[in-house]
Amino acid sequence: MPTDFGVYRPMKFEATIAECEVVEGEIPKDIYGGFYRNGPSARRPHLQSSEGLFTTDGMVQGLILEDGKASFRNRWVRTPKFLAEEKAGRALFRFTDGEFDDWRAQGLGEVIRDDYTTGVPYGNAATSTIPFAGTLLAIGEMGGSPVALDRATLETLGFPAWTAKLGRGHREPACYGDATGVAAHPKWDWNTGEMFGWSYRDSEPFLTVHFTMPDGSMRSRPLWDAPYAQVAHDAWLTENYFVMPFQPFTLQLERVAKEMAVWDWEPDLPIVIALIPRHDIDGEIQWITADIEPQYITHTLAANEADGTITLDGPIFPRPPLMTNDMFKPGDPFAGFWQIATSKLGRWTIDLSRKTVTSEQLDDTICELPKIDERFFGRLYKDGFLIGGRPSEGRAGAMKMNRLIHRDVRADTQREYVITDSRHEAVLEAAFIPRRPGAPEGDGYVIVPISKFKEGRAEYQLFDADDITAGPIARIDIPFYTGWTSHGCWLDFRDHVAV
Ligand SMILES: [Fe+2]
Numbered sequence: 001m002p003t004d005f006g007v008y009r010p011m012k013f014e015a016t017i018a019e020c021e022v023v024e025g026e027i028p029k030d031i032y033g034g035f036y037r038n039g040p041s042a043r044r045p046h047l048q049s050s051e052g053l054f055t056t057d058g059m060v061q062g063l064i065l066e067d068g069k070a071s072f073r074n075r076w077v078r079t080p081k082f083l084a085e086e087k088a089g090r091a092l093f094r095f096t097d098g099e100f101d102d103w104r105a106q107g108l109g110e111v112i113r114d115d116y117t118t119g120v121p122y123g124n125a126a127t128s129t130i131p132f133a134g135t136l137l138a139i140g141e142m143g144g145s146p147v148a149l150d151r152a153t154l155e156t157l158g159f160p161a162w163t164a165k166l167g168r169g170h171r172e173p174a175c176y177g178d179a180t181g182v183a184a185h186p187k188w189d190w191n192t193g194e195m196f197g198w199s200y201r202d203s204e205p206f207l208t209v210h211f212t213m214p215d216g217s218m219r220s221r222p223l224w225d226a227p228y229a230q231v232a233h234d235a236w237l238t239e240n241y242f243v244m245p246f247q248p249f250t251l252q253l254e255r256v257a258k259e260m261a262v263w264d265w266e267p268d269l270p271i272v273i274a275l276i277p278r279h280d281i282d283g284e285i286q287w288i289t290a291d292i293e294p295q296y297i298t299h300t301l302a303a304n305e306a307d308g309t310i311t312l313d314g315p316i317f318p319r320p321p322l323m324t325n326d327m328f329k330p331g332d333p334f335a336g337f338w339q340i341a342t343s344k345l346g347r348w349t350i351d352l353s354r355k356t357v358t359s360e361q362l363d364d365t366i367c368e369l370p371k372i373d374e375r376f377f378g379r380l381y382k383d384g385f386l387i388g389g390r391p392s393e394g395r396a397g398a399m400k401m402n403r404l405i406h407r408d409v410r411a412d413t414q415r416e417y418v419i420t421d422s423r424h425e426a427v428l429e430a431a432f433i434p435r436r437p438g439a440p441e442g443d444g445y446v447i448v449p450i451s452k453f454k455e456g457r458a459e460y461q462l463f464d465a466d467d468i469t470a471g472p473i474a475r476i477d478i479p480f481y482t483g484w485t486s487h488g489c490w491l492d493f494r495d496h497v498a499v
Contacts, residue, residue: 007426007453008336010041011059011483017072020063025474027462028435028445029068033492034151035431035447035460037061038138039485040126043076044091048098054107055095057082058126058138058147061485062154063447063460063476065433066493070460070476077125077138077147078156080177084120092116097256102331103323108262109253110171111178121145121177127184128487132195133160133214136491141233142169142181142200151491162216167199167208170229170253170262182210184487185299187237190375191498196242196278202229202251209242211281219281227272227287231263231320233298236312237278237378238305243312245348246272247296249320265324267294273350273357275310278378288350290357296320301345301370302381304409308352313384313409315368316346316361339398342391343368345384345407363407363414366390366399369429373441374489375499382410383442383465385430401427404448406468417468419461424454431490432465438497445473447490451482458482 040056048055058077063070076082085092097109111122123144130137135148135157145163149156164177171179186197193214200207205222206229212218223244229251236243248269255262271290277283298321301313319327321341323334345362369387376383384407392398403418404427419427428449435444446463457479461472 007451007484009453009483011074011481014075015073015480020070020072021477023475023477025472027065027068027070027474030436031065031433031445032494033490034062034064035488035490036129036136037449037485037488038127038129039483041483043082044085047091047094048105049101050105052105052107054124054143055093056124056126058124058140060129060138060149060154061482072478073154075154079123079125079144079147080120081122081124088116093122097262100330103328103334104261104330106262109256111174113174119175121175123181130186130489131491132188133193139184140181141184144181145177146182160216162212162218165218165220166210168201169199170202170251183232185234187235187377189378196237198232198235198244200232202253207232207244209276221281223274225287228269234300236300236303238303238310239379240278240305242276242278243303243310244274244276245297249296259330260325261323263322263324265319265326288355288357290348292357292359295359299368299370301384302372304380310350310352312348314370315343317341317343338401339395341397342366342399365405367405371430371432373432375434376441381441382408384409385432385446387427387429388416404430404446404463404468406465415469417471419448419450426451426453428485429487431488433490434492437494438499451484453481456481
């Protein structure tokens, strides 16, 4: 999975802008906090023939809004891998799937250890950032323990103590702290600060949930009844349940020896949903098999639980939007995230008494990268903010993301604003900003990053969530290339007010 061209060309330097230029409109003075994005950006030329997402280094970009002004900085995450390579002055790590010289070289194979890497826990913390316990966590997809960063300076603070208790991944641990981590999209409860994360692997237990409080205390439960090993990228949280879907985007390290990619799509396996009591982690888990057509939800929007049903919302693909053995053969050219399949907002509805699942499409607009007002994780919600698009004029089945969508799932209405239609610009994942502490759900702003990768610039656009169709209320210029960032969050610096 090469990460060195087009929008995937990495940002190769660290920068600081004390005050960014606001090229249009004004930043409301009552906003105070940071918008953080994480993405893969290899610090040094890699050793293997093809750069994979999991061989890179995490780089976090932060835009802090305060008193109507914006400042920007970006920093690599100082993982043990990064620090060891800084000391050596060269890249050090190789992987058993790194010999393929094509899209299968993802960096998901075993680490090939030598004198330089023995004793160095591997991880790149390159997929997402989330707020937790007053810090910013940089998280890789099972790519080493989450790393805490200072929210103002982006300085790496290290592994929080609780990360030592996380479940291991599919690699054989080579040293203390190696081959562990969580998936990239933990959920959290705004009022209590509890974080709902999980780790996964290709041998039993295939998945372990970890519920962590801000004081570092953690409750964990391995799911010994899990049906198969999967790439468990995202989940839902309701008032009573942590909802983990098992979807047949499967994971097997042993595929490397067969010259196959570690990931595959096996649609003959059923979709099975685990309902784990969030207030009683050791309580009975309800396992519900979904009798629906093969489909795949990469990222969840949010869930509502009421009247004996749970509705699980998210963009639904017909298959994972990634290169897998069923669809691609060795040597095929790289296909990016939006070039393989198309997703539209859908809903899985669980009938709790009948233990059935139905699936429906909510809208026919192409969309992905779903976000909500994250103060409402695990509660009844109505506002969804997604990046939308249209069919691409290039590859069949590809989508071109070019707009911001505001979906009201309660009123079943949708608004959108087309941000760009340039094929040389990429609209990236947004985040919601409350208008003030304690503001009602959805009352606030939406911030959207845009990579203008051909121009070598970037921009943030700020919208009033009251009416995104009015266009941005402020545009903030970044006068250099910032590369591709996968996921991020808004971290509010104002007083915490329960909602
Ligand atoms: Fe993701």
